[in-house]
Amino acid sequence: MKRLSYAAFAVAFAALPLHAEELTVATAGDQNMVDYINQYLGPLFEKTYPGDTVRAVGTGPGDSGSQKILERFDAQSAANTKIWDVDVAVVHEKFVGPMVTKHYLDKYRSDIDTGKLVTRGNAKMALGTDVDGYVMPMFNSQTAIAYNPDLIKNPPKSYTELADWVKAHPKQFGYNGIKGGASGVSFVMGWIYAFGGGDANVLMNGPFKEDETKKWDAAFKGLNEFNKNATLTPGNAGTLDMLARGEIAMGPVWVDMFYSWQASGQLPPTMKLVLPAPGMPGQPMHYVIPEKTAHKALAEKFIALATSPKVQAEGIVKRFNWYPGIDADKVKAELDQATWDKLFVDITPKDLADKGKPFPIAPYNNAILEAYEKQVK
């Protein structure tokens, strides 16, 4: 008996160091994503599960960051690597589909408690690919038109009104084209939803049909005209910069960036947002777990913590002004009214439900971008 308990102790001691695991989290996105994990989520996780550590790796802003993670998976898959070097990845919506189709990911959502709190449709379908169970949204992000109410009393409520407004006020509207960041891309997608001539729902949900892509000529012709009276800005931040300096009066922006810039004083507090009909796209960032991680249990714990109502309230909504990844009502319970109101002051939850659209499915997305390159000069 005594010997047995010694043996048990020995086993326990031998197992102890094994518990001190290091979790590698690769994240696409700007530096603020890396900071979020390094400065907030990591320490919180290490406090909750003493002994384990979190290492965050930033792969760069925008789609290229997610592209790098996908390529990393491609490489490890091609090399038949037994254990992959990423335990948790944070990627853009567009890249989740290929990862699921290529069988890189673990179907983990039903394994964690917070999985039940996910309500939005974009956790089931990612730009036309069924990803149900493989992803947990970290947050939802939305684009909208920011404007200066000192100069514009009645902002355009729809794309049609916007087109007229721009004609009447040349160079006062600025956006960053399609090569300088996703807020410009989003504006163009919204333009096609509005004037594309086809059914916008087909663009968002599929199926992909070559015929559909032939219907956009008039829309791009209109956009070409529109661009003559618009100012082209250098990047997402470039649009905000120009708004702040008063060089333009209106432009498409990411809602979270807009609020963060206001909070840090880089943008006047008077600036406002409007979401024009029929709507503009937004997108979630997703947490995924590669199937060949060596720390599956720990990775699930990490994501469960990250998607818990408390962390979503404190980290996602309060710190970053992102819309929560899980059911907003569950998050609301953890927040004071003021913080909640701030997030929904210009764009109401109803606006968001009606006019917050997904991006088109990947083949339409690419076709629209390429048509823009071809037709808008």
Next chain:
Amino acid sequence: MSGGSLFRRGETNHPLGTKSMSSKRLLGLLLVLPALLVIVVLFIIPLILSAVGAFKVDGAFGLGNFVKTFELYTQDIVFTLLITGLSTILIGAASVAIGGYLTLGEHPRAVAILKFLYRWPMFIPFIVVGQILRTFLAKNGMMNNVAIELGLTTPLDAVSLLDWRGIVIAFVWKQTPFVALLVSGAMASLNRDTIEAARNLGASRLRVLVEIIVPQVAMTLTVGLVLSFVTMMSVLSVPLMINAQSPTMLTADIAFRVNSYGDYGVANALGIVSLVLASSVAWIYLRASMKERA
């Protein structure tokens, strides 16, 4: 010429026999091998792979990527050539002016100040140049604000230079010091007799610069400009920061193809196009240097 004479000297003066000669050669080859391997593995092979990739469309070989490249990006190819060409010309003019003043300047203090100042931009990375100019050249940026304060322009007339002009300004500002450094070095090592003689005969300083000095440093100037041209062709940060619109530089298009479409085929084709543009300039340089050696 210098390489050739060294080699001859080694051969004729070497007291050792042929056997040790060949083992020595083998040793030399071994010593070069690591460097050669690095170049082959990290440079030559990826270059070949990317060249092959440019001709691959859906797994089969074809010219589809090039068709698409020229269909979508002809305007950008021309734009890239014009921007880089114009920048190269301006860099050449500015660096000859700087080198010329350093060589012919008559106020020692002004020469010393210029000598101290002109090199600074060389140490600033392109991305930082892009960032600085983004706020400096904007419509309500520092440059226009200063001009407005000085009464040189009015707020209504102020224009943003954040388009092709911004890219040219960034390139010229960043690359001039590099070429000026080479050129002024070459000018400083010239035999001053010809300069003094021309001055004594009454030639103006400008005439001395254009007719006596520049022809003698033409080779160095060409080298500097060719290197600058190739460097500017490959800069991504400046067009991205200042003007990622249409038309834009090829580097921004390559990044866009990869990041937005995951399309390496057309990106590789664009890469080949810019390689051809860059090497055509290198060819001019090689031909000139061959002529000089002959």
